[in-house]
Amino acid sequence: MKGKDLFIIIGIIGIVLMMIIPIPVFLIDIFLILNISLALMILLVAMNTKEALEFSIFPTILLISTLFRLALSISTTRSILQHADAGKVIATFGSWVGGGEVAIGFIVFLILVVVQFIVITKGSERVAEVAARFTLDAMPGKQMSIDADLNSGLINEQQARERRSKIERESDFYGAMDGASKFVKGDAIATIIILMINLVGGFVVGMAMHGLPFQESLQTFSLLTIGDGLVAQIPALLISTAAGLIVTRSASEGNLSDDVTGQLLKYPKMLYIAAGTIAVLGLTPIGPIRTWPYAIILAVGAWYMQKMQAQKLEQEELLVEEQEIEEVRNPESVISLLQIDPIEFEFGYGLIPLADTQQGGDLLDRIIMIRRQCALELGLVVPVIRIRDNIQLKPNEYVIKIKGNTVARSDLLLNHYLAMSPGFDDDSITGIETTEPAFGLPAIWIDESMKERAELSGYTVVDPPSVVATHLTEIIKRHAHELIGRQETKQLIENVKENHPALVDELIPSILTVGDVQKVLAKLLKEKISIRDLVTIFETLADHGPYSKDPDILTEYVRQSLSRQITQQYSPSGDTLRVITVGPQLEKKISESVQQTEQGSYIALDPVSTQQIYQRMNEQVNRQIQSGTQPVVLASPTIRMYLRQILERTMNEVPILSYSELEPNIEVQSVGVVNL
Known part of the structure; x- marks a missing residue:
C-alpha cells in the first residue's frame, strides 16, 4: 500500500480506538483543535466548489468527521468524569462563551443545537432527499439527450461516455448525500443526549467520587460539560453548513463568492432603495447615528457598482468593435461574402410596415403559410426566405431574387387595394392603372372608399399583403426546379x-x-x-x-x-378534359428530327418548321384562353418530351401531356389540332 493509504487506515482505526482507550488531556486539546480546523477547511472547500461532483468525497468525509467528533465526545466525557478536567480548550469555551455563568452557557448551547438540528440539518436532509429523487427521475431523459446528440454528430463517443459517467456519479452522489445527512441529524441528537448524561453523571460523580460540595460540583461539571458540548457543536455546525451549501448550489455556475457578487449585487438600483429605506428608519427613535452609516455604505456601494457595470459594458463594446475590425482585416473573412441566399425578398422603406409586426404586418406569417402550401402542392421544402429592406429601391418597390439574381419586381401602394377586372370595365371604378404582378393581368389601385363599389361590380379586390404573397408563391412555383x-x-x-x-x-x-x-x-x-x-x-x-x-x-x-396524380391535377372533378392535340404530320416531322447521341437525344428542326409550330400552337392556345379554359396540349408518349423542348422558351406555362399520363377512365375532348 502507498503511504497515504496506510495513513488513512491508521487514522480511522485510531478514531475507533479513541472510543475505548483513554487518552491524555493534552492530546484531547490537540484533537479538538484539529476537529475545528478540519470542519473549517471542509466549509471553505464547499464554498469554493462550482458543482457538487467537484467535492464528491463529501459524504464519506461527513461520516468520518462525525465518527471523529463522537470519539472525541466519548474521550472528553471520560476525562471529565474521571479527573474533573478535559483540557484548556473545553475549560476556555465553558467559561468564555457563558461568561462564567452556567445558565448562560447552557442557553447558548441549546440555541446552537436548535439552529443545527431544526434549521440547517433538517433543511439539508430535505434538499438532499428531493435532489436524489429528481436526479434519479431525470436520468432516462438525460441518457436519451446524450444518445440524440451522439446520433446527430454533435458529440463523439468519448464525450458521450463522459457525460453518461457524470450522470451516474451525480445520481450516486445525491443518493449518498441523502443517507449522509442522517449522520448529521443523528450527531445532533447524540450531542444533546451526551450533554444530559454529562450534567447528571458529572454532578453525581463529583459529589460521590471526588467528595465535592453540592455547589462546587454543580459549578465545575456544568461548565466542563457545556464547554465540551460547545467545542463539539461548533465543528458540527460548520460541517452541517457545508452539507447545506453542497446540496443547495446545484444550479450554480461559479463558486459562492462569484454567485453572491454576480447575482445578489447585480442590481444597483435596488441598493439605492434599500439605502433610502434604512435612512427613513433613522428618523424613528432608533436614531440616525445607528442607521445612516449603513445607508451611506449602501448608497456608495450602489454608485460604485453602477460605475463598474458601465465600465464593463464599455469594455465589452470596445472588444466587440475590435473583433469586428479584426474580422474585416482577416483575409479569411471574405469567405462569408460568398454565401448566396436561395430566395430573397427585398423592399423599399415605404413597405416596412408589411414585415413589422408592431405595425400590424403579417408578412412573416404569410411566408410560413407559403412554405407549407408549397410543401403540400409540390412536395418541395422551400428554403428559408431572406427578408430585408433595401434603401436603393424605390419606397414602394419590392424585388424577388433567386440565388442572388432578380427574377421579379413590382410596386405596392399600402393604403390601396388591387382591383382586377372581371372582363368588362366599369367606368365608375377609378384608380391608378397597373398590372397584377403574379399573372400579368391588367388592374387598378383603388382606395378604401372605392373598395365596396368595385366588389359589387364583380372586380376581384385584394389587399397589398395578399398581392405580395400570391406573387411570391407563383415565383417559387415557377422556379422550383432551381431550388x-x-x-x-x-x-x-x-x-x-x-x-x-x-x-x-x-x-x-x-x-x-x-x-x-x-x-x-x-x-x-x-x-x-x-x-x-x-x-x-x-x-x-x-x-x-x-x-x-x-x-x-x-x-x-x-x-x-404518376398518371393518377397528373389526371387529377388537370381534371380535379373528373370532368371532360379539353385538349389541343398534335396532328399526325407534326408528330411524324418531330419523330424524324430526333437525333441520338452518346449524351442523349435531342430535337433538330429547321427554323422554318419551328416557326410554323410556334404559329399554329399559338393560335390554338389563344383560342382556348379566349374561351375561358386552360390550354392543355396532348401528344403521343414518343414525342412529348421533344415537343416540350421546342415550346419551352415561348410557351413554358402551357402543359404538355401524353396519352400514357392520363387515366383510362378520363374523357378527353379535342378542341383543336396543331398540324403543319
Whole structure:
C-alpha cells in the first residue's frame, strides 16, 4: 500500500480506538483543535466548489468527521468524569462563551443545537432527499439527450461516455448525500443526549467520587460539560453548513463568492432603495447615528457598482468593435461574402410596415403559410426566405431574387387595394392603372372608399399583403426546379429512408446517384408536377434505372407512373378534359428530327418548321384562353418530351401531356389540332 493509504487506515482505526482507550488531556486539546480546523477547511472547500461532483468525497468525509467528533465526545466525557478536567480548550469555551455563568452557557448551547438540528440539518436532509429523487427521475431523459446528440454528430463517443459517467456519479452522489445527512441529524441528537448524561453523571460523580460540595460540583461539571458540548457543536455546525451549501448550489455556475457578487449585487438600483429605506428608519427613535452609516455604505456601494457595470459594458463594446475590425482585416473573412441566399425578398422603406409586426404586418406569417402550401402542392421544402429592406429601391418597390439574381419586381401602394377586372370595365371604378404582378393581368389601385363599389361590380379586390404573397408563391412555383439541389435531394431521400429503407438502399447509389435523382425531380418541378409522392417516383426509377441513365427518359417513365396524380391535377372533378392535340404530320416531322447521341437525344428542326409550330400552337392556345379554359396540349408518349423542348422558351406555362399520363377512365375532348 502507498503511504497515504496506510495513513488513512491508521487514522480511522485510531478514531475507533479513541472510543475505548483513554487518552491524555493534552492530546484531547490537540484533537479538538484539529476537529475545528478540519470542519473549517471542509466549509471553505464547499464554498469554493462550482458543482457538487467537484467535492464528491463529501459524504464519506461527513461520516468520518462525525465518527471523529463522537470519539472525541466519548474521550472528553471520560476525562471529565474521571479527573474533573478535559483540557484548556473545553475549560476556555465553558467559561468564555457563558461568561462564567452556567445558565448562560447552557442557553447558548441549546440555541446552537436548535439552529443545527431544526434549521440547517433538517433543511439539508430535505434538499438532499428531493435532489436524489429528481436526479434519479431525470436520468432516462438525460441518457436519451446524450444518445440524440451522439446520433446527430454533435458529440463523439468519448464525450458521450463522459457525460453518461457524470450522470451516474451525480445520481450516486445525491443518493449518498441523502443517507449522509442522517449522520448529521443523528450527531445532533447524540450531542444533546451526551450533554444530559454529562450534567447528571458529572454532578453525581463529583459529589460521590471526588467528595465535592453540592455547589462546587454543580459549578465545575456544568461548565466542563457545556464547554465540551460547545467545542463539539461548533465543528458540527460548520460541517452541517457545508452539507447545506453542497446540496443547495446545484444550479450554480461559479463558486459562492462569484454567485453572491454576480447575482445578489447585480442590481444597483435596488441598493439605492434599500439605502433610502434604512435612512427613513433613522428618523424613528432608533436614531440616525445607528442607521445612516449603513445607508451611506449602501448608497456608495450602489454608485460604485453602477460605475463598474458601465465600465464593463464599455469594455465589452470596445472588444466587440475590435473583433469586428479584426474580422474585416482577416483575409479569411471574405469567405462569408460568398454565401448566396436561395430566395430573397427585398423592399423599399415605404413597405416596412408589411414585415413589422408592431405595425400590424403579417408578412412573416404569410411566408410560413407559403412554405407549407408549397410543401403540400409540390412536395418541395422551400428554403428559408431572406427578408430585408433595401434603401436603393424605390419606397414602394419590392424585388424577388433567386440565388442572388432578380427574377421579379413590382410596386405596392399600402393604403390601396388591387382591383382586377372581371372582363368588362366599369367606368365608375377609378384608380391608378397597373398590372397584377403574379399573372400579368391588367388592374387598378383603388382606395378604401372605392373598395365596396368595385366588389359589387364583380372586380376581384385584394389587399397589398395578399398581392405580395400570391406573387411570391407563383415565383417559387415557377422556379422550383432551381431550388432543389443535391443537398435538398439528399434531405428528401433521408426522409423517405426512415419508412422505406429497402427502396432507398436499392436505388442509391447502386442504380442512380443523388445527382441523377435530383435531375429527374428538377424536370418534374419545372413542368409543375408535384414530387410529394417520392415513394412512387423512387420505385419507378429503381425499375427503369438499370436500363437507362438518361434523365429525360427516366422523367417520362416517372410521369407515366404518376398518371393518377397528373389526371387529377388537370381534371380535379373528373370532368371532360379539353385538349389541343398534335396532328399526325407534326408528330411524324418531330419523330424524324430526333437525333441520338452518346449524351442523349435531342430535337433538330429547321427554323422554318419551328416557326410554323410556334404559329399554329399559338393560335390554338389563344383560342382556348379566349374561351375561358386552360390550354392543355396532348401528344403521343414518343414525342412529348421533344415537343416540350421546342415550346419551352415561348410557351413554358402551357402543359404538355401524353396519352400514357392520363387515366383510362378520363374523357378527353379535342378542341383543336396543331398540324403543319
